Amino acid sequence: MEWRGTGIxxxxxxxxxxxxxxxxxxxxxxRYAGVVRGGTSRKIAPILQPGAQLDxxxxxxxxxxxxxxxxxxxxxxxxxxxxNRLALAGLNAVTGLLSFCLPEREAHAxxxxxxxxxxxxxxxxxxxPLAYLRWEVALLEEMGFGLDLSACAVTGxxxxxxxxxxxxxxxxxxxxxxxxxxxxxxxxxxxxGDGDAPDHEIAAxxxxxxxxxxxxxxPDLGNRPLPDARGRFVDAFxxxx
Numbered sequence: 001m002e003w004r005g006t007g008i009x010x011x012x013x014x015x016x017x018x019x020x021x022x023x024x025x026x027x028x029x030x031r032y033a034g035v036v037r038g039g040t041s042r043k044i045a046p047i048l049q050p051g052a053q054l055d056x057x058x059x060x061x062x063x064x065x066x067x068x069x070x071x072x073x074x075x076x077x078x079x080x081x082x083x084n085r086l087a088l089a090g091l092n093a094v095t096g097l098l099s100f101c102l103p104e105r106e107a108h109a110x111x112x113x114x115x116x117x118x119x120x121x122x123x124x125x126x127x128x129p130l131a132y133l134r135w136e137v138a139l140l141e142e143m144g145f146g147l148d149l150s151a152c153a154v155t156g157x158x159x160x161x162x163x164x165x166x167x168x169x170x171x172x173x174x175x176x177x178x179x180x181x182x183x184x185x186x187x188x189x190x191x192x193g194d195g196d197a198p199d200h201e202i203a204a205x206x207x208x209x210x211x212x213x214x215x216x217x218x219p220d221l222g223n224r225p226l227p228d229a230r231g232r233f234v235d236a237f238x239x240x241x
Contacts, residue, residue: 001067002059003029006074008115009052010095014040022048022069023099024056027112031102034058034069044071050095051077051119080122086240087122089233090132094118096227097136101143101217111142129202129237133190136209145169145216147208149192152176163187164208166215185211199241206234 007026015021020039025031034056038044047054053075060067081088094115102108118135121127140146147169151158154176163172163184171192172184185208188201195201214226 001061001063002057004055004057005029006053006055007032008095008098008112008119009048009050009054010099011050012039012048020045020048021066022071024054024069025098025102025112025115026056027109028107029058030106030108031098031104032058032067033104034060034067036069036071047071047073047076049076049078051081051091051122053077053116077119077122084123084125086125086233086236087128089229089236090128091119091122092229093132093227093233094135096229097139097213100224100227101139101221108142111138114138129199130190130197132233133202133205133209136206136213137191140209140212140217143217143220145212145220147171147191147212149187154178161187161192164191166211169212169216199237203234203238203241206237210234 005026005028007024010023010025012020012022015035018038018040020036021033022036023031023033036044039048055072055074057070058067081091114135118131121131149171152161152173153165153168153170155173157173160173160175161171162174163177164187165172166185171187177184186204188204189195190197190201191205191208218224218226
């Protein structure tokens with residue numbers, strides 16, 4: 001079996017003396033692992049940087065084998081994060097979360113396209129945090145844990161929405177919160193796509209999306225902890241406020 005496509009390199013690990021095993025996220029084939037012969041060589045190793053866009057050809061005798069990759073660079077993103085702490089943390093958060101939550105060999109084309117667009121914004125620190133927040137919301141939805149922020153879960157109102165239920169992911173209004181207000185998560189306007197998206201609202205929104213990543217998505221994946229890279233990115237961002 002064999003296939004060819006373009007993908008985003010998620011991770012690299014050494015395999016034997018001279019080879020590497022890489023994980024690549026492609027639009028049509030999903031997250032796919034394979035061996036790159038000579039992947040630790042001076043010629044190939046610089047190409048195999050997480051976040052890089054690669055043209056890959058995968059081949060195996062049988063479909064359930066790990067297979068081998070031939071790789072060609074399409075676009076490196078290393079220069080976009082060099083010397084930029086926030087950009088590097090953001091890149092690591094994206095590749096870490098995708099490696100964490102994507103099932104192997106299952107296509108997620110809309111998420112792939114959104115991820116490619118997000119990574120192309122690396123280094124644009126004025127745009128990146130909001131774009132990343134929207135990507136996390138899309139990731140939750142793609143994984144089956146989408147937030148419903150259209151109306152209050154208690155009253156049905158579409159105005160005055162201020163909270164998110166940590167249990168259902170649905171919006172709750174000021175009027176509907178009642179005695180449960182201390183148990184609810186914040187719903188800053190930016191999370192609904194409203195307003196000017198100031199940084200302090202984005203930081204508050206990360207608290208909410210982070211809750212659902214850690215307490216809904218992660219338990220569904222065997223109760224593994226979220227990648228530390230996500231927390232490091234949020235910390236790097238909040239330190240800029």
